[in-house]
Amino acid sequence: MTETATEDETMTETATEDGPMTETAPDETMTKTADDDESLDDRRYALSDTSRPLRALEWVALGVLSLLAIYALIQFYGSVSEAISLWIAAEYEPLFQAGFNLVVLLVAVVGTLRLVERIANDETP
Numbered sequence: 001m002t003e004t005a006t007e008d009e010t011m012t013e014t015a016t017e018d019g020p021m022t023e024t025a026p027d028e029t030m031t032k033t034a035d036d037d038e039s040l041d042d043r044r045y046a047l048s049d050t051s052r053p054l055r056a057l058e059w060v061a062l063g064v065l066s067l068l069a070i071y072a073l074i075q076f077y078g079s080v081s082e083a084i085s086l087w088i089a090a091e092y093e094p095l096f097q098a099g100f101n102l103v104v105l106l107v108a109v110v111g112t113l114r115l116v117e118r119i120a121n122d123e124t125p
Contacts, residue, residue, distance in 0.1 A: 077104065 084096045 080100055081097065084093060084100065088096045
C-alpha cells in the first residue's frame, strides 16, 4: 500500500485481491483540523463583537420587564387576598389564604427550576 498526497486531501492506494490498485479518499466527515476550531472561534468572536450592544439592550429590557412583572404580581397578590377576605367566611379565610400562598410558591419554584435548567444548558458546550 502506498500513499500519495495532494494539496487538498490525502489519497490512499489499496490493492484488491481480484483487480488493480484503486485510489480511495479518507472520510472527510471524520477528519477535524485545528484550522476548523480556529475558524469557529473566530466566527464566535466576530458575532459577539457585533452583538454586544444588542445583548446589553436585551438585558436592560429584561430587567425593566422583570421589575414591572414583580410590581404587577404584588398588586395581584394583594387583590386576591382582599377577594378572599371579602368572599370567604372568616373561619375559612386562613385555609384559602394558605392554599393561595401554596399555589404561588409552587409556581415560583417550578419557574425557578426551569430557568436554572435553561441557563445551565445554554452554558454547557
